[in-house]
Amino acid sequence: MRGGARRAWPSQLRQDATEDCVVASFTILTVCSGNICRSPLAEQLLRVGLVRWPEVALGSAGTIGLTGQAMPYEAADLSRHFGGDPSLHVARVLTAEHLSEADLVFAMSREHRRAIVELYPRAIRYTFTIREFARLVNGVTDEDLEEAAALPLHDVVGRFSTLVGFAASQRGAVNPPESPDDDDVVDPYRRSDEVYAESARQLVPAVNEVVSLFHRSTRVHQP
Known part of the structure; x- marks a missing residue:
């Protein structure tokens, strides 16, 4: 369960140079519809x-996961273009257990966020669309990260966990997007190359914002 002893997903064990494997302690789950393109x-x-x-x-995972399918070549090509590895991906359907084991959930749209919360209501505390999360933390200062700074530098899991609470605290404090659609990543499945490109233009900056924040949270320290 989230916040307690957690079983690592077999596909999510990372190989370490000095150990056979390292069991992850902070789990990020991304969710779309079919689990073959955006998530x-x-x-x-x-x-x-x-x-x-x-x-x-x-x-x-996907809310209507196309279980067992690989990514379509357009999505796989985008992943490789940005340095990812799509070769081992196999789609699966989202379950409440996945959500209970996650520390942070990134939905690809508001529709997926709603489906997540309906499936596992407790996830509302740590579920955002990925563009929403990026918007909420955009412009964050080191002062805003004081909760992370109070933790030991080696406590990466603790520092990452503070970011979830910080982002949630910004709901209602940060101006909403000009259009609600600006919190969504468009679904490119079975659509043109132009739509795949547009989907990537929406997703990649949000991913970069998340990664940048996580990196910063490991460097801040109290004066």
Whole structure:
């Protein structure tokens, strides 16, 4: 369960140079509809950005997961273009257990966020659309990260956990987007290359914002 002893997903164990494996302690889950385009792309790009921390596990799932399917070539090409590895991805359907084991959930749209909370209401505390999260933490200062700064530098899991609470605290404090759609990543499945490109243009900056914040949270310290 979240916040207690947690079983690591077998696909989310990271190999370490000095150990056979390291069991992750902070789990990020990305969610879309079929788990073949947006959520695996987000998962793979977050993995690239957060690779230095074996404490972080990443996974993805779909609200109507196209179980067993690989990513379509357009989405796989985008992943490779941005440094990801789509080769081992296999789609799966989202379950309440996945959500109970996550520390942070990134939905690809408001529709997915609603579905997540309906499936597992407790997840409302740590579920955001990925563009929403990026918007909420945009412009964060070191002073805003004082809760993370109070923790030991080696407590990566603790520092990452404070970011979830900080982002949640910004709901209602940060101006809403000009359009509600600005918190969504468009679904490119079975659509043109232009729509795939547009989807990436919406997703990649949000991923970069998340990665940047996580990196900063490991460097801040109290004066």
